[in-house]
Amino acid sequence: MTIKAYIDGVGLLAPGLPGWRAARPVLAGDAGYEPGEMLRPSADILPPAERRRCGDLVKLALHVGTEALAPSGARAAELATVFTCATGSGEVLHQICETLAGTERDVSPTRFHNSVHNAAAGYWSIATGARAPSTSLCADQGSFAAGLLEAAVQAAAERSPVLLVAYDVPPPPPLSAVIPCTVQCGLGLLVAPARGAASFGEIELDLAREGVDTAFADPGLERLRTGNAAGRGLPLLAAFAAGRSARLTLEWLPSLRLAVTATPYGGA
Amino acid sequence: MTPLIVTRYTGVNCLGRGLEAWWRALRARRSGLAACDFEDAALDTFIGRVAGVEDVTLPGPLAAFDCRNNRLAWLGLAQDGFLRAVLATRERYGADRIAVIMGTSTSGVLSTERAYQRRDPASGALPADFRFAETQSTYSLAAFVRAALGLAGPAHVVSTACSSSAKVFASAARLIGAGFADAAVVGGADSLCLTTLYGFRSLELLSAAPCRPYDAGRNGISIGEGAGFALLEREGPGPVLAGVGESCDAYHMSTPHPEGLGARLAMERALAAGGLAPDAIGYVNLHGTATRTNDVAEGRAVRDVFGPRTPCSATKGAHGHLLGAAGVTEAIVALAALERGFLPGTANTRALDVETACRVLIEGEAAAPRYVLSNSFGFGGNNCSVIFGRQ
Numbered sequence: 001m002t003i004k005a006y007i008d009g010v011g012l013l014a015p016g017l018p019g020w021r022a023a024r025p026v027l028a029g030d031a032g033y034e035p036g037e038m039l040r041p042s043a044d045i046l047p048p049a050e051r052r053r054c055g056d057l058v059k060l061a062l063h064v065g066t067e068a069l070a071p072s073g074a075r076a077a078e079l080a081t082v083f084t085c086a087t088g089s090g091e092v093l094h095q096i097c098e099t100l101a102g103t104e105r106d107v108s109p110t111r112f113h114n115s116v117h118n119a120a121a122g123y124w125s126i127a128t129g130a131r132a133p134s135t136s137l138c139a140d141q142g143s144f145a146a147g148l149l150e151a152a153v154q155a156a157a158e159r160s161p162v163l164l165v166a167y168d169v170p171p172p173p174p175l176s177a178v179i180p181c182t183v184q185c186g187l188g189l190l191v192a193p194a195r196g197a198a199s200f201g202e203i204e205l206d207l208a209r210e211g212v213d214t215a216f217a218d219p220g221l222e223r224l225r226t227g228n229a230a231g232r233g234l235p236l237l238a239a240f241a242a243g244r245s246a247r248l249t250l251e252w253l254p255s256l257r258l259a260v261t262a263t264p265y266g267g268a
Numbered sequence: 269m270t271p272l273i274v275t276r277y278t279g280v281n282c283l284g285r286g287l288e289a290w291w292r293a294l295r296a297r298r299s300g301l302a303a304c305d306f307e308d309a310a311l312d313t314f315i316g317r318v319a320g321v322e323d324v325t326l327p328g329p330l331a332a333f334d335c336r337n338n339r340l341a342w343l344g345l346a347q348d349g350f351l352r353a354v355l356a357t358r359e360r361y362g363a364d365r366i367a368v369i370m371g372t373s374t375s376g377v378l379s380t381e382r383a384y385q386r387r388d389p390a391s392g393a394l395p396a397d398f399r400f401a402e403t404q405s406t407y408s409l410a411a412f413v414r415a416a417l418g419l420a421g422p423a424h425v426v427s428t429a430c431s432s433s434a435k436v437f438a439s440a441a442r443l444i445g446a447g448f449a450d451a452a453v454v455g456g457a458d459s460l461c462l463t464t465l466y467g468f469r470s471l472e473l474l475s476a477a478p479c480r481p482y483d484a485g486r487n488g489i490s491i492g493e494g495a496g497f498a499l500l501e502r503e504g505p506g507p508v509l510a511g512v513g514e515s516c517d518a519y520h521m522s523t524p525h526p527e528g529l530g531a532r533l534a535m536e537r538a539l540a541a542g543g544l545a546p547d548a549i550g551y552v553n554l555h556g557t558a559t560r561t562n563d564v565a566e567g568r569a570v571r572d573v574f575g576p577r578t579p580c581s582a583t584k585g586a587h588g589h590l591l592g593a594a595g596v597t598e599a600i601v602a603l604a605a606l607e608r609g610f611l612p613g614t615a616n617t618r619a620l621d622v623e624t625a626c627r628v629l630i631e632g633e634a635a636a637p638r639y640v641l642s643n644s645f646g647f648g649g650n651n652c653s654v655i656f657g658r659q
Contacts, residue, residue, distance in 0.1 A: 001447035053521075088406060088427075093377075097384040100462045112467035113522040113647050116373065117406050117427030122648025125516040131533055133514035134650060135435055138406035139424040146424040150439065153446040157269065174393050178400035207422070207448065209364070255420050256364075 002206045005152040006199040008074065008161060010237060011067030011188030013041055013060060014224055019067060020237075026221075027234070027241035033220040038184050042066075045076075045127040053110050054123050057089045060186040061120035061167040062127065068188030072198035074161060076128035079190075080154060081163045083121045083136040084147030086229035087179050089114065090171020120167065133158075141180070142252035143168075144187070144233040149258060152205055155193040164189045166230035182227035187237070201240050201264035208259040211249040240264045269511060269541045270445040274656065275357075275504040277600050278348035279455070280340060281494030281587045282316035286347035290587070291604055294612040297632060299586050301478040301490045301616075306460045313474040316492025316588025317460060318343070333412040335376035335403035336459040336493075341413060344457065344495030353499055354417050357451050367449035368423040369440045370410040371433030371456035373592030373646075375425075376403035378461040409457055413497075421449045427592065429646030430555075431514075432456055433496065434595025437654050438512035440500055455497035458592035464491055471522060473559055479589070481556035481582030482563045482628045483617040489557050492588020496596035498603075507603055510639060510657040511542025517649025524562050524645060528569025531555075531643065534651035535573045538641060542655050546574045549655070550637025551611050553602040554628070555645045556582020557589055564623050566643065571625035581629045585616035595644035599654050602642040606656055611635050 010020040017023035018039040025031040041063035043051050051059075061083060069076055092115045099107050113119070118136035125134060133154075139146035144166045151164040167186040171179045192199060214235040216222040221238075225231040232251050239246035239262040250258045278286060282300030283293040293300060301314040324339040345351055358366060383398040402408055410423045422443055426435045433456025440452035468474050468489060475488035500509060515537060517530035524531070539546060552574065555566055563582075570580060583601050590597045605611050613632035620628055639657040 003446050003448075086405075086407075093380065093404075096463055096467070097377075097380050100381050100466060101384040101387070105462065105466045107463070107466045107470045109467075109470040109522070112463075112470055115463065115467070116429045116647045118429055118646070118648040118650055119521070121428070121516075122521050122650065125518045125649055126520070129518045131516050131518050131530055133438075133537075134428075134516050135426055135439065135514070136428050136648075136650075137424045138427055140401065140405055140407040140411070143407075143424075146422070149422065149448070150424070150442070153442040153448070157442050157445060174387065174391075175400070178394060178398060207364075253414075253423055256422065 002204050003152050003156060004202060004204050005155055006192040006195050007189055007201050008072040008192045008196060008198040009068040009190035011064030012237060013039060013064050014185040015183060024241040027238040033218050035220050046123060050123055050126060054114060055089055055091055057169045058120045058123050060169060060184060061165050062124060064186040064188035065124060065163055065165045068163060068190045072190060074190060077130050078132060079130060079161060079163050080132040081121060081124060081134040082147050082151040084143045084166045086138060086140050086143045086168050087181055088117045090175045090179055094172050094175055141229050143229045145250045145252035145258035149205055151191040155191050159193055161190055161192040164191055166233055168228050168230050183224055185224055185228035185231040187230045187233050201262060204261040206259040208249060208257040211257050213251045214248040236260055236262055269441050272441055272444060272500045272502060272509045273504045273506045274509055274603060275499050275501050275506045276350055276353040277498040277603055278344060278350045279494060279496030279597060279600055280318055280344045280347060281590060281597060282318055282492055283587050285343060287604060294583060294586055295610060295632060297613045297615045299478050299615045301588055309462060309465050311465055311469060312476045314478045314490045315460060316490060318493055330416055332399060333402045335379045337376040337409060337457050338412045340459050340493060340495045341409060341457040344497055345416060350497055354453055357499060361450040363418055364420040365450040366419045367421040367440055367443050367452040368410050368414045368419055369436040369452055369454045370413055371426045371436045371592050371595060372409045373427060373429050373432055373458050374461055374463055375406050375408050377463050378459060379403040381462050413453060417453060428650040429648060430591050430594050431644040431646040431650045431652040432592040432595060434599060434644035434652035434654050435514060437509055438514055441509060451501045453497060453499055456593040456596045457495035458493060458590055460493045464591060475558060478616045479558035479585055480616045481558040481585055481614055482620055482624050484619050484621045486558040488559055489589045492590045494590050494593050494597060496593055496600050507606055507656045508659055511538040511655040513537030513541060513653045515651045519649050522647050524565045526565055528565040530649055530651045531566055531569035531645060532572050534653040538653040538655045544639060548639045549574060549578060549641050550635060551605055551640040552578060552580040553598045553642040554580050554582040555643040556584055558584060567625040577627055579611055579629050580626050581612055581614045583612055585614060595652060598642045602640040603656050606637060606640045609634060609636050
């Protein structure tokens with residue numbers, strides 16, 4: 001069983017990859033990868049009050065989601081969304097557990113509503129006015145693969161594009177010792193059920209029982225891929241950046257991989 | 269959407285283990301809520317605590333997953349022949365053709381709370397026996413259920429706060445509809461923890477008495493815990509998953525839209541997905557949290573969609589608000605109402621708020637609905653409505 005979908009936009013933010021356009025030569029292998037500092041995610045789409053309340057994880061998700069919509073001019077208010085994330089906000093989890101380990105246990109109400117796994121999706125909906133269906137998923141290190149399949153089957157079922165946002169940021173200590181996220185990475189994909197004017201490539205998804213996860217030869221990019229669950233999707237972006245068809249294997253679950261055939265169109 | 273059959277369903281919460289125990293309580297309009305005695309939480313509130321979770325032992329190969337949330341899941345899976353039904357389905361389709369889609373809000377956060385109480389005083393490090401991936405990770409519940417049932421199909425957790433385990437029906441239906449699985453185990457679990465108890469206190473949403481949905485004097489929620497599961501297949505005996513509708517409020521992170529706009533959209537989309545007219549629905553299991561804002565907004569939305577006469581009730585006064593497990597728990601209550609010909613009443617509620625726009629049953633009544641709908645709304649303004657019908 002396979003499903004086909006079309007890519008109508010990409011958003012990307014990670015150290016040394018400050019946006020899809022700037023990152024393309026690096027991902028294509030035409031320019032060297034320099035990790036460098038992470039660009040601060042912009043959450044300009046949020047009203048100021050909400051911008052003050054949300055943390056870096058939410059801002060990263062909003063940043064890459066916004067970038068992914070730019071090329072097609074898709075209206076965020078009408079788009080269904082799939083948010084996928086391995087950890088949620090380690091910062092909020094840390095702050096709440098630290099408060100609860102104390103004597104007062106005065107959890108901040110804002111922190112409490114920011115602790116839900118769908119916090120980014122909630123802020124996105126408020127910022128864009130989107131009342132379309134929105135889901136927030138987790139499949140640990142396979143969260144990108146789970147989200148990509150969910151977005152593709154939903155786009156097909158509803159005959160309407162779906163915005164996929166994958167994002168994770170490293171937690172503070174002491175959680176950093178138990179959560180395998182070492183680097184920030186956010187990735188947005190506008191997944192469409194049919195080829196449109198903005199489509200710059202297609203993907204075909206299949207389940208795979210075996211296979212070795214597609215990796216980067218460059219050790220810096222490989223650290224991004226393995227150090228962040230959203231980074232597991234970077235090989236797909238690399239195929240589009242290089243403009244070459246590729247068959248990829250993406251990490252998902254024990255004994256299950258997501259096989260992706262990526263076919264970029266020329267001139268994107 | 270492709271209609272699917274719910275060939276088996278079960279769960280556990282403070283009303284008891286398995287459907288018979290739930291149903292006895294729901295028929296008698298009995299509440300399972302009791303004064304808060306959880307851990308050392310000094311809170312003036314009532315909770316729906318599951319008896320005996322502390323005594324549950326997970327079998328050896330699953331021991332790494334041990335935490336309150338996965339123990340509740342294990343208790344739930346063991347009821348009503350659910351394990352046996354899944355194993356028979358596994359024989360029929362193969363382990364890799366059965367998806368596991370779970371919903372939870374806080375997963376095993378209690379384990380992390382406890383680990384934070386045992387940090388190394390010098391380094392601040394967490395204790396060496398703390399296992400994040402198997403307990404606290406949002407995915408932990410699906411990993412546990414997949415391992416416990418020996419399944420190998422697609423799996424993920426939906427975590428959209430209190431709509432989580434309603435949305436699993438939509439996610440599973442899409443995967444099966446696209447051919448990536450032949451069947452799915454869907455469900456959810458959420459467990460008592462300090463995060464939600466003190467978090468809801470900070471929002472001033474905890475009721476000091478057992479919660480009273482839609483009552484004029486309602487003053488907040490009672491937090492419960494538990495797990496619920498359903499087995500979805502393309503064919504077989506049982507009720508039909510007829511439609512699911514999903515929406516967002518686009519309004520506020522923790523307060524529902526005052527006119528219930530997102531709620532209305534979720535119900536309308538569920539009807540559209542099932543190709544049903546509003547008058548096909550013979551019972552609505554309300555989200556009915558007993559907060560001032562939810563009940564008045566939801567009641568308006570229900571009236572806007574179904575008119576003022578469709579019988580509705582809210583069962584959180586009986587089992588509490590199961591948060592991430594509320595969706596599947598109340599889906600199961602709706603399924604039981606459909607199959608057993610009785611609409612449960614609204615436990616604890618004495619006098620309806622005069623602002624209530626829909627018809628809320630305080631006492632239960634016999635009825636034979638053709639279709640039933642269950643509402644679940646969550647933080648982030650995330651809404652889901654699920655419709656079940658007779659074959």
